[in-house]
Amino acid sequence: MVVLKDVRIDADFDFLRSVEPPHGTGSKRGKYVFWRVVNGVRDGRNSVWETFRREVFEDDENRFEKFREQIQSVDAQIDGIARTIFNRHRFLTETITWKFQRNRGENMHIDNLNGCDKAAQIRLFANLDNKPRQWSIGRHWRHYAEREFDRAKLSDAVDDPCDFNHRLSAAAFGVSTDTCREPRHMIEFEPGEVWLANSALVAHQVRGGDVLALVHHEYPYRSYTDPAESLPALLKNLARRRSGAPVPIAEKIRTALQAFRLKRAA
Numbered sequence: 001m002v003v004l005k006d007v008r009i010d011a012d013f014d015f016l017r018s019v020e021p022p023h024g025t026g027s028k029r030g031k032y033v034f035w036r037v038v039n040g041v042r043d044g045r046n047s048v049w050e051t052f053r054r055e056v057f058e059d060d061e062n063r064f065e066k067f068r069e070q071i072q073s074v075d076a077q078i079d080g081i082a083r084t085i086f087n088r089h090r091f092l093t094e095t096i097t098w099k100f101q102r103n104r105g106e107n108m109h110i111d112n113l114n115g116c117d118k119a120a121q122i123r124l125f126a127n128l129d130n131k132p133r134q135w136s137i138g139r140h141w142r143h144y145a146e147r148e149f150d151r152a153k154l155s156d157a158v159d160d161p162c163d164f165n166h167r168l169s170a171a172a173f174g175v176s177t178d179t180c181r182e183p184r185h186m187i188e189f190e191p192g193e194v195w196l197a198n199s200a201l202v203a204h205q206v207r208g209g210d211v212l213a214l215v216h217h218e219y220p221y222r223s224y225t226d227p228a229e230s231l232p233a234l235l236k237n238l239a240r241r242r243s244g245a246p247v248p249i250a251e252k253i254r255t256a257l258q259a260f261r262l263k264r265a266a
C-alpha cells in the first residue's frame with residue numbers, strides 16, 4: 001500500500017456525503033461508473049446520470065448540476081494523479097468507479113478482480129466522505145498463498161488466478177460474513193486522502209466509510225517494471241516450486257536480465 005501523503009482531493013465532502021444512492025441489489029448496491037474508455041472509445045453512460053437525476057435528485061436541476069460538477073472535478077483530479085504516476089502505460093480500459101455504499105464492516109479478504117487472469121489494474125482510491133475511512137491491511141498474497149497451498153488443496157486452481165484468489169481468500173480468512181483472527185494494521189484516511197493498493201495482492205478490510213472513488217484503469221501484465229511480481233507470475237512461480245519442477249532456462253535468463261535492468265535503473 002502506498003499513501004500519497006502530500007496529495008488531497010479538493011471536493012465538497014459534505015455534499016457528496018449527503019447523496020443517498022439509488023437502490024441496487026447485492027454487491028452492486030452503491031457502485032456507479034459515470035464514464036469508461038474501452039479501446040480508446042469513451043462511453044458517457046447517460047443512463048447512470050439519468051438514474052441519479054430522476055431517482056436521487058428527483059429532477060432538482062440545481063443539486064443535480066452540483067453533483068455532476070463534483071463528479072467531473074474529482075474524476076479529473078484522480079485520473080490526473082493516476083496518469084502522472086503511470087505515465088508510461090497505455091491503458092487497455094479506463095474506469096473510475098464511485099461507491100456510495102453504507103459500509104458496516106467486512107471480513108479481511110484478497111480481491112478476486114474481474115479479468116485478473118488477463119490484465120493488471122491500477123488501484124488508486126480517494127476518500128470522498130466527510131469523515132475518515134477506516135481500513136485494515138493484512139499481509140502480502142505470497143504469505144497466505146504459501147501457507148494455504150497444500151492445506152486448502154489450491155494446486156488445481158493454479159491456472160486460473162481469479163479462481164485461485166477466490167479460494168485462497170476463503171481458505172485464509174473464511175467467508176465474507178465472518179470475522180477472522182489474522183493480524184492486521186489499522187489505518188484511517190482523511191477526507192480527500194489518496195492511496196494505492198493492489199487489492200488482488202494485499203489482504204485488506206473496509207471497516208468504515210461510505211463515499212469513495214476508485215481509479216482502476218487496466219494495463220497488460222507485460223508492462224510491469226518487474227513482471228515477476230504480477231499475480232499470474234507469482235502464481236506460476238509458486239506452482240512450479242511446489243511441484244518440484246526445475247526452473248526452465250528461459251525463465252532463469254529472463255530473471256537475470258530483469259535483475260540487471262532493475263539494478264541499472266536504481
Ligand SMILES: [Fe+2]
Nearest residue numbers: 109110111199
Ligand atoms: Fe476488497
